[in-house]
Amino acid sequence: MNLKKTAAALLAAVMAVSFTACASKNISWIATNNGEQVPAGIYLDYMVNAYYEAASKTEKQGKDVLKEQIDGVSGSAWIQNKTDEDFKKYIAVTNKAAEEGMALTDEEIAQIDAQVYYQWQMMGGLFEQNGVSYESFLAVSHNDYLLNKAFENEYGTNGKNPVSDADLLKAFQENYFRVRTITMSLNNTDGTAKDEAAQQKVMDKANEILGKVNSDGSNYLDVILEYEKEQAASRGEDASTVHEHTETSHVSYMQKGNINYTQEMMDAIETMGNNEVKVLTSNSMVYVLQKLDISSTTAEDMSPYRTGVLQMLKGDEFDATIQSWADATTVDYNAEAKNFYKPEKLKLTVKRSSSES
The missing domain is CATH 3.10.50 (Chitinase A; domain 3)
Structure with missing residues (x-):
């Protein structure tokens, strides 16, 4: 089960990607979910990570990654498909959490926010120049934590299907x-x-x-x-x-x-x-x-390794569960934004986050 951003491990490439100027104000949101507009930055967060994951599968950089064959398709198609897949899971997890009344506590939110603030100091420039605001970056991290929480609710000590200490x-x-x-x-x-x-x-x-x-x-x-x-x-x-x-x-x-x-x-x-x-x-x-x-x-x-061992035992099974949630989810995309945000618009740039001095 992969619940972490892949871009962080690849920042040493001294390369980032940047979208061209927005075509209209209608692309500030990427989809609607339960009547609410989902910021495009959340979708773009997943696209940035998909790009770097694709790059890690090749020996190329920049736009050359888009031309490479990855798992039988072009790098561009792979990035687009991966972005759509991860964003759909984001929506599915959001809805599942609401359905089951699963929410982050104030303490958990404070802990996540502190971690995200530190990550933003390191990676903010990379994401910000791609249309990902701090708020969108934070929203994805909250969703990741909800996913971890759902995993513990399923297999943890007090979960619905707990794994015994003896098996662990x-x-x-x-x-x-x-x-x-x-x-x-x-x-x-x-x-x-x-x-x-x-x-x-x-x-x-x-x-x-x-x-x-x-x-x-x-x-x-x-x-x-x-x-x-x-x-x-x-x-x-x-x-x-x-x-x-x-x-x-x-x-x-x-x-x-x-x-x-x-x-x-x-x-x-x-x-x-x-x-x-x-x-x-x-x-x-x-x-x-x-x-x-x-x-x-x-x-x-x-005990300090318990979560890792649990994921090793039940990660694949839980991934299948998440996929089933996603398969049952329909994403109501904003067509103009969906058509605009394509991997082909990625450019090589080096910029600093506005939060940096």
């Missing part, structure tokens, strides 16, 4: 690694790659740590503590202030197949034995990683 824990143990790591970077603080000598120094340090565990038989937690004190001293800090360690210190969980790590690293962890330590690399990061026994984890350990 089983899925967690089968689909996550339990690890303990020291992480180092092969990049400088500005994101550029360190020179060859500096990178070798990082690798030497990682292998030195590995040697202490494998050759000296040291406890890995003790080795981590020693490393942390060493790092603190290098920063001119009092090494004695480094936190004390317990058996749960530095324990984290990595989902199998996580796209933030290379498949080679995931495969290597899969073959490791419990308590084994290895030096692994993924992209620009180096990990001195110890694999731990995940079978001893509890529902409390899983």
